[in-house]
Amino acid sequence: MLSFSKKVELTNTPTDETEGRPADQPLGSSTDKVIGVPSAAEARLLLAEAERLNPGRWVQHSIVTAEAAHNIACHHRELDPETAYVFGCLHDIGRRTGISHLRHTIDGYEFLSAKGYEGCAGICLTHSFPLPDLESYSGNKDCTADELVFIQAYITGIHYTLYDQLIQLCDSLAAPRGFCLLEKRMVDVAMRYGVNESTVPKWEAVFAIKQKFEASLGCSVYEVLPGIGETTFL
Numbered sequence: 032m033l034s035f036s037k038k039v040e041l042t043n044t045p046t047d048e049t050e051g052r053p054a055d056q057p058l059g060s061s062t063d064k065v066i067g068v069p070s071a072a073e074a075r076l077l078l079a080e081a082e083r084l085n086p087g088r089w090v091q092h093s094i095v096t097a098e099a100a101h102n103i104a105c106h107h108r109e110l111d112p113e114t115a116y117v118f119g120c121l122h123d124i125g126r127r128t129g130i131s132h133l134r135h136t137i138d139g140y141e142f143l144s145a146k147g148y149e150g151c152a153g154i155c156l157t158h159s160f161p162l163p164d165l166e167s168y169s170g171n172k173d174c175t176a177d178e179l180v181f182i183q184a185y186i187t188g189i190h191y192t193l194y195d196q197l198i199q200l201c202d203s204l205a206a207p208r209g210f211c212l213l214e215k216r217m218v219d220v221a222m223r224y225g226v227n228e229s230t231v232p233k234w235e236a237v238f239a240i241k242q243k244f245e246a247s248l249g250c251s252v253y254e255v256l257p258g259i260g261e262t263t264f265l
């Protein structure tokens with residue numbers, strides 16, 4: 032059972048990561064609750080509903096991503112653990128509409144926006160772009176021309192917050208069976224969706240994010256992800 036009761040020192044001082052977020056989409060980098068984000072219980076209900084519509088390994092991957100984000104946030108003074116959990120839980124919620132590739136990012140964004148959860152809708156778009164470049168997506172770009180323009184404008188029009196970067200990292204730490212080494216997940220995704228000239232720079236961006244969080248945690252992110260050794264060597 033996860034606990035969202037981490038006691039942390041509150042600060043209202045924004046970090047660099049939040050300053051570029053539009054004023055109407057306040058994504059806090061402090062431990063203040065982020066506006067426009069459902070509770071963890073509500074997020075799990077949304078995920079359960081999505082699983083009924085489109086069951087698959089992506090659901091368990093989402094839960095593992097959420098747990099990784101929660102665990103890291105518990106050791107990070109600028110992140111709220113429940114918010115981190117919710118972002119991880121919902122980052123792939125666009126898969127509720129069926130089997131898709133890039134389409135799942137815009138479907139998730141539109142779904143959460145329509146629900147009034149503008150505070151976390153953006154995570155559906157940003158989690159796939161550690162590099163803010165549409166061409167870095169190696170899967171099928173199964174979106175309309177207008178949607179592609181929107182996604183590119185969105186990811187280049189904001190500065191990624193700590194939460195955006197946290198989920199970009201945790202997405203690569205979460206196999207459906209549990210936490211796993213970044214390299215294992217990266218190869219798994221590359222084998223399923225292919226690679227392009229941006230693949231290595233994208234991996235480098237994720238490793239840079241890992242280093243950034245480890246500087247804040249004062250330890251390896253792997254140290255806060257129990258069972259990672261077992262899952263990695265399965």
Ligand SMILES: [Fe+2]
Binds near residue numbers: 092096122123202
């Ligand atoms: Fe994911």
